Amino acid sequence: KAGVTQTPRYLIKTRGQQVTLSCSPISGHRSVSWYQQTPGQGLQFLFEYFSETQRNKGNFPGRFSGRQFSNSRSEMNVSTLELGDSALYLCASSFNTQAASYNSPLHFGNGTRLTVT
């Protein structure tokens, strides 16, 4: 079974631009969640999608958005990039079907390393 695939692996953007990251979950997983990892703030939850609906959201500004398609693939978009958005963005999928339970393990991709200059 293929794992979680994130593309691209590396990305360099300049301030003010926007970026779209892609995540293909493990086949059969309908829950996809996104995370930002930085040396200063550590790992922070961005949002979770289930069956094309955003089910949970972390404490990030509206510049961070996402969506999920009918095949469970998900994209994350960051608009008006700031230097502080430089981070490793991780996507995870799971069998988690119950909202707010997270009773199934998360399967992570290897992330997209975003550098904003």
Next chain:
Amino acid sequence: SQQGEEDPQALSIQEGENATMNCSYKTSINNLQWYRQNSGRGLVHLILIRSNEREKHSGRLRVTLDTSKKSSSLLITASRAADTASYFCVRSSNTGKLIFGQGTTLQVKP
């Protein structure tokens, strides 16, 4: 901050020794999970322990949960150089958010 504390932040041991990492949190949880992350890569799930469980084992890993003290610990026995990684505890709150600890960086010297 909703993030709990993990300690130690860094741990260096010799191969064959045991490694213990602790995680404390502030709010009630549905479950708690431990993950490992090798440098620059995604997290790998180790163990999930539910709020009504006290201890779980998986191979050389043992996780305990004390909800009265709002703490959990991960014990790795007979450590190997390949165990060198960062270890995170992750709590799911009843508001649907996942809360990560800051992580413990473990170095196992051969």
